[in-house]
Amino acid sequence: MAAEPLSLRLPWVEGSPSLRQITDDVCRPLATRPSASWLACFAVALAALGFGAVSAGYEVMTGIGTWGLNRSVGWAFDITNFVFWIGIGHAGTLISAILMLFRQKWRTSISRSAEGMTIFAVMCAGLFPLIHMGRPWFAFWVFPYPNSRGPLWVNFRSPLLWDVVAISTYFTISFVFWYVGMIPDLATLRDRTAPGLRKRLYGLVSLGWDGSRRTWSRYETLSLILAGLATPLVVSVHSIVSMDFATSVIPGWHTTLFPPYFVAGAVFSGFGMVQTLLIVTRRVMALERYITVRHLEAMAKILLLTGSLVGFCYLTELFLAWYGGNPYERAAFWNRAMGPYAWAYWTMMTCNLFVPQLLWWRRLRTSVPVLFVISLLVNVGMWFERFVIIVTSLHRDFLPSSWTMYHPTWVEVGILIGSFGLFFTLFLLFVRTLPIIAMWEVKSVAAGEAKP
Amino acid sequence: MSGTLVARFAGETELLAAVRAVRERGFRVLDVFTPYAVHGLDEALAAPRSRLPWITLAGGLAGLAAAVGLQVWAAVVDWPLDVGGKPANSALAFLPISFELTILLGGLATAGAFFWRSGLGRRIEPRLAAPDVTDDALVMVLAVDCGEEETALRELLSAAGARIGEEPTA
Numbered sequence: 001m002a003a004e005p006l007s008l009r010l011p012w013v014e015g016s017p018s019l020r021q022i023t024d025d026v027c028r029p030l031a032t033r034p035s036a037s038w039l040a041c042f043a044v045a046l047a048a049l050g051f052g053a054v055s056a057g058y059e060v061m062t063g064i065g066t067w068g069l070n071r072s073v074g075w076a077f078d079i080t081n082f083v084f085w086i087g088i089g090h091a092g093t094l095i096s097a098i099l100m101l102f103r104q105k106w107r108t109s110i111s112r113s114a115e116g117m118t119i120f121a122v123m124c125a126g127l128f129p130l131i132h133m134g135r136p137w138f139a140f141w142v143f144p145y146p147n148s149r150g151p152l153w154v155n156f157r158s159p160l161l162w163d164v165v166a167i168s169t170y171f172t173i174s175f176v177f178w179y180v181g182m183i184p185d186l187a188t189l190r191d192r193t194a195p196g197l198r199k200r201l202y203g204l205v206s207l208g209w210d211g212s213r214r215t216w217s218r219y220e221t222l223s224l225i226l227a228g229l230a231t232p233l234v235v236s237v238h239s240i241v242s243m244d245f246a247t248s249v250i251p252g253w254h255t256t257l258f259p260p261y262f263v264a265g266a267v268f269s270g271f272g273m274v275q276t277l278l279i280v281t282r283r284v285m286a287l288e289r290y291i292t293v294r295h296l297e298a299m300a301k302i303l304l305l306t307g308s309l310v311g312f313c314y315l316t317e318l319f320l321a322w323y324g325g326n327p328y329e330r331a332a333f334w335n336r337a338m339g340p341y342a343w344a345y346w347t348m349m350t351c352n353l354f355v356p357q358l359l360w361w362r363r364l365r366t367s368v369p370v371l372f373v374i375s376l377l378v379n380v381g382m383w384f385e386r387f388v389i390i391v392t393s394l395h396r397d398f399l400p401s402s403w404t405m406y407h408p409t410w411v412e413v414g415i416l417i418g419s420f421g422l423f424f425t426l427f428l429l430f431v432r433t434l435p436i437i438a439m440w441e442v443k444s445v446a447a448g449e450a451k452p
Numbered sequence: 453m454s455g456t457l458v459a460r461f462a463g464e465t466e467l468l469a470a471v472r473a474v475r476e477r478g479f480r481v482l483d484v485f486t487p488y489a490v491h492g493l494d495e496a497l498a499a500p501r502s503r504l505p506w507i508t509l510a511g512g513l514a515g516l517a518a519a520v521g522l523q524v525w526a527a528v529v530d531w532p533l534d535v536g537g538k539p540a541n542s543a544l545a546f547l548p549i550s551f552e553l554t555i556l557l558g559g560l561a562t563a564g565a566f567f568w569r570s571g572l573g574r575r576i577e578p579r580l581a582a583p584d585v586t587d588d589a590l591v592m593v594l595a596v597d598c599g600e601e602e603t604a605l606r607e608l609l610s611a612a613g614a615r616i617g618e619e620p621t622a
Contacts, residue, residue, distance in 0.1 A: 018489060019588035144522065152528040157535055157545040165549045169556040176563050183572070187489070188586040203576055207567070210578040211585045213484040213493055215570045220489050221502040222566045229508075229559045233552075240548055309525040443588075447464055447488070 012106050013291045013446045022290075022446060023188055027438045029285045030189070034432060037284065045424035054416005055411045056131050064134050066411045073394045073406040076346070078132045079244075080386040081416050085423075086124035086167065086241055087382060089264075091236055092118025093174060096181070097230035098222070105448075106298050108441035109290045112185075113281060114274050115178040117437070118324025121273070124172045124419040129163075131415060155162040159243040166240040173233060177226045180219075183209050206342040238266040245389065251332035255320070261313035265385060268306035268352070272378030275299050279372045281431060290379030290437055293366050300365045303378065307356030314353060325353075328398065336392045340405060344388050351381020455598060456482060457605060458581060459614035461590045470612035471496045471592065479605055480595045485581040485587055504562055504569075511561025519553035520546065557558045559622045582617065 012331070017025065034042075059066045069076055092114040099107040130136045142164045144154045154161050187209035190202035242262035245253040275296065282291040321333035336345045355377050364370045396403045430436065461467040467490065471481060471620060475497070484493060493499075523546040527533070532540040582589040591612070596602050609616055 020584075023587045089467075094557060099471060139609045144526065149533060155533070155535060156527055157542055158550060158602045159548075162548040162552075165552045167511060169552040172556060176559060180563060180566075184488075184586065191580070191583065193588045207572040208575045208578040209572065209586070210580055211485040211492075213486065213488060213497070213499075215572070216486065216489045217494050217499060218502050218566055218570055221504045221560055225505060225562050226559055227509050229555050233555050236548070236555075243548075413522060443488040 007104060012109065012292070012294065013442060013449060014292055016449065017289065017446065019443050022439055022443055023192070024391075025287065025289065026185075026435050026439050026442075027192060030432065030435070031193075035284070038428065038432070041424070042428050045428055047420050048417050048421025049425050050418075050421070052415050052421050055414025055418060059131065059411050059415070060134070064132070066409060068407045068412060070404055070406065072397050072402045072404045073391060075394065076387075076391050076406050077412040078128050080383065080390055081419060082125050082128035083241055083262075083386045083390075084383050085121045085128070085419065087238065087266035087269040087386075088121040088273045089118040089125070089170070089270060090175070090238060090263070091255045091274045092116070092121075093170075093230050093234040093275070094270065096177060097227040097234065098225045101136050101231060105445050106295055108438055108445050109220060109292075109295055110274065110278060112178075112181065112434075112438045113278060113431075115174065115181070115268075116430045116434075117274060117277060117427065118174050118270075119171070119178055120423050120430075121270075122167065122174065123426070124423050126145045126167060126171070127419060127422070128415075131430075145173075146214070159240060159247050162240045163244060166237045170233060170237045173226070173230055177230060180222060180226065181438060182434065183207060184211070184219075184440040185438060187211070188439055189400065189435060204425045220226045220329065225261060235263055238262045245393075250393050251326070251328040252336070252389065255317065255326035257313060257320075261310070261317075264306050264309040264313065265352075265382060268303065268310050268356075269378065269382035270380065271299055271306065272375045275303065275371060275375035276379065277376070279368060279375070281436065283363070285431065285436065287437060290442060293368065296368065296371055297362075297365050299369055300359045300374075303374070304356050304359040304365075307352055307359075307378070311353035311356075314349065332389055332393060332396070335396055336388060339392065339396070341388065341392045341395070344384050348381050348384040348388050351377040352385060355381070455596060455602075457594045457596050457602070457609075458617040459592045459594065459609045460582065460617060461592070461612075461614055464492075464590060464614040467590045467592065468492055468496055470614055473608060473612055474592075474594065474605065477604075477608060479608075480621060482593045482595050483581075485591045485593070486594055487587045487590070490590070499555060500508070504565060507565040508558045508562045512558030513559070515553040515555070515557030516550055518557070519550040 013022075067077070094110075095107050095114040096111040096118075098109075133139060142154060142161065145151075183206055186202050186206035190199060190206050193199040193202055195277065229420055239259035239262065242258035246255060246258035248254060278291055278297065278299075282288050318333055318337075321329045324330075336342070355374055358364050358370070391406050395406055395426075459470065461470060462488075467484070467486075471484065471493065474481060481497060484490075484497070486493075524541060524543075527542075527546075538545070564607045580586075581591040581593055585591055594605065596605050606616060
């Protein structure tokens with residue numbers, strides 16, 4: 001008896017669209033006029049960006065004294081935002097590189113927008129150390145170049161310099177990966193756009209792609225190599241960021257747990273942001289067929305896993321503070337949980353450790369409104385995690401006479417708002433000008449699913 | 453007189469079967485154009501493996517050598533600085549930057565070699581085998597001599613489910 005082979009796997013693309021249908025669905029929003037809701041969002045994002053530019057301009061012209069920093073708390077809002085944005089970026093690389101190596105087909109619908117998010121988040125992150133320098137026009141001093149001061153070289157033993165190299169590399173490789181991945185889709189846009197400026201621009205950036213088998217073959221090799229390179233890179237970047245803290249002797253920072261703890265936190269926060277963005281985007285751009293609830297559920301499972309990992313790290317830290325017997329360490333953690341910043345600590349604990357546990361229930365995991373709220377809470381929680389790590393470890397020094405509190409000023413808050421403005425401005429421009437779904441990859445998945 | 457024949461296929465299953473069939477009969481496939489990477493095509497055409505990984509290795513080693521060389525030279529030879537009593541050649545601290553530059557140069561070299569070998573950017577307005585080849589057309593381009601051979605090839609392709617177009621225009 002020749003029975004039909006029964007596929008137990010549900011399709012990742014709903015309604016088995018034809019190849020042409022996929023092209024149309026992804027490209028259609030790019031050819032229409034921007035909707036009123038897009039314009040409204042864009043106006044808000046631009047206003048936030050403008051406010052940030054004014055705040056940063058005021059800070060650069062006046063000095064770092066416009067911030068709430070003091071002798072005990074020398075790092076606070078600015079570095080919190082830097083670590084927050086760098087972390088956001090990590091989900092994009094995880095989706096595009098690590099899931100590619102594991103041949104996870106569900107990644108194809110979300111990889112393009114997640115990678116775009118990575119690029120924009122790393123841009124936002126890079127701004128903060130730049131602004132923190134106070135004199136950003138000397139930023140090139142952090143690079144080892146032959147100079148007239150000796151030449152005096154940068155300190156290659158400093159984790160801050162490692163950071164410079166790691167983040168420049170991360171941005172460059174992510175950008176190359178993103179752009180290379182987009183070339184076939186840019187060619188698709190070139191071939192369906194009416195002659196004019198837009199067509200010429202798409203033609204220029206698609207570099208004369210013609211879909212030849214020879215090029216595809218090399219292209220697949222290149223993608224695999226870039227994925228293989230980006231995978232250890234993404235782990236190294238946040239490990240190095242964590243060493244900015246872990247190599248110091250401050251109680252609450254000085255721990256070998258930091259690299260894995262930061263990497264897990266970065267992936268967690270990044271998936272929170274991807275979830276937030278995609279839940280809105282799929283609705284506004286009518287892409288529910290490609291970014292299905294199953295995709296959201298798969299991301300929710302990663303949120304649950306990484307959230308639990310982060311929570312495990314919180315508890316390990318607490319346990320070791322007690323079990324390690326170091327009175328300063330113990331005091332630092334007691335102060336975190338019970339001191340004047342306890343509200344921030346418990347916000348972090350609630351959003352990162354307890355809330356994601358709701359995702360054990362399939363009903364909640366497949367409910368879009370619930371996922372949206374949880375993803376927002378994850379973003380908030382992960383911002384507070386960095387704030388708690390940085391500020392609570394610093395504000396009560398070894399010397400009780402130096403104990404103080406830190407409060408941000410409007411300038412610092414303004415720059416944070418500005419970074420969100422920059423992020424959303426870039427993301428909104430991205431969804432209007434570039435294909436936000438990797439059409440060629442989705443076509444490959446859809447063709448595979450259509451096979452008998 | 454020899455010419456080219458353009459055959460369009462509805463799906464990758466038909467395309468792969470046709471590629472195998474025409475190669476078995478000794479016809480020459482010039483190239484295949486598809487809107488996405490069709491897996492199994494390289495095997496069906498017995499195409500050689502890409503040598504790009506060697507470029508990655510070379511680029512990565514160059515990055516590693518540059519990073520180790522610069523750090524050790526600057527910190528040991530050119531201007532040894534006492535930072536917290538550490539030895540001048542505190543090699544372990546040079547590891548992160550060496551790693552990052554290995555990745556950076558390895559990745560950039562591979563991408564550069566890909567662009568160069570594929571001729572991307574050399575001709576901005578490509579000759580497309582079919583206008584919708586970046587949309588949904590799977591196209592095989594064959595070299596063929598006119599006459600009996602062409603008739604046989606046309607029959608073979610039609611049997612494989614292809615629609616035969618004219619030579620690529622422009």
